[in-house]
Amino acid sequence: xxxxxxxxxxxxxxxxxxxxxxxxxxxxxxxxxxxxxxxxxxxxxxxxxxxxxxxxxxxxxxxxxxxxxxxxxxxxxxxxxxxxxxxxxxxxxxxxxxxxxxxxxxxxxxxxxxxxxxxxxxxxxxxxxxxxxxxxxxxxxxxxxxxxxxxxxxxxxxxxxxxxxxxxxxxxxxxxxxxxxxxxxxxxxxxxxxxxxxxxxxxxxxxxxxxxxxxxxxxx
Numbered sequence: 229x230x231x232x233x234x235x236x237x238x239x240x241x242x243x244x245x246x247x248x249x250x251x252x253x254x255x256x257x258x259x260x261x262x263x264x265x266x267x268x269x270x271x272x273x274x275x276x277x278x279x280x281x282x283x284x285x286x287x288x289x290x291x292x293x294x295x296x297x298x299x300x301x302x303x304x305x306x307x308x309x310x311x312x313x314x315x316x317x318x319x320x321x322x323x324x325x326x327x328x329x330x331x332x333x334x335x336x337x338x339x340x341x342x343x344x345x346x347x348x349x350x351x352x353x354x355x356x357x358x359x360x361x362x363x364x365x366x367x368x369x370x371x372x373x374x375x376x377x378x379x380x381x382x383x384x385x386x387x388x389x390x391x392x393x394x395x396x397x398x399x400x401x402x403x404x405x406x407x408x409x410x411x412x413x414x415x416x417x418x419x420x421x422x423x424x425x426x427x428x429x430x431x432x433x434x435x436x437x438x439x440x441x442x443x444x445x446x447x448x
Contacts, residue, residue: 312396349383382406
């Protein structure tokens with residue numbers, strides 16, 4: 229494979245091997261994992277954006293409807309509730325007027341979603357925890373599945389919002405953000421922005437099983 233890549237790029241095999249070795253890391257949680265590789269090689273971002281746009285155009289050409297929408301593409305540099313550190317761009321818009329954020333609880337991403345909704349109060353923010361998902365039907369209802377929680381942030385009732393006046397890194401005033409915690413089995417209406425099914429009263433078997441596994445694990 230290295231020989232083929234070197235031939236395509238017009239480089240010596242040793243150069244390719246050197247670049248590969250330079251990217252090697254002992255701890256995969258650091259360095260070039262995930263989106264960070266594009267910081268060193270921005271052409272990866274260009275390639276990904278081109279692929280997304282071309283895919284959207286193909287869907288439209290075949291009669292489908294894909295409208296790019298807002299997406300968080302930069303991590304929040306500020307863990308507390310300060311303005312900035314969250315950059316927005318266009319997404320595919322598969323679900324209209326909605327911002328999804330994953331690994332929400334474990335990676336403490338509440339601040340960046342608050343930033344995003346404060347800047348775009350007409351949108352609905354959904355923070356999805358680990359081992360958790362949403363079954364979305366007809367772009368109207370979302371049912372929580374899995375063993376964790378989904379945090380809903382609704383900015384439609386915001387009254388005081390100072391994010392437009394605060395400087396980056398400064399706190400900003402915000403009132404009447406509607407904050408909901410959804411557990412497995414609950415169904416949320418994305419259009420009316422309300423819970424339409426409270427779900428089972430007792431925890432689902434999947435949660436009970438997960439809790440038993442955690443209880444059986446030896447403490448470190």
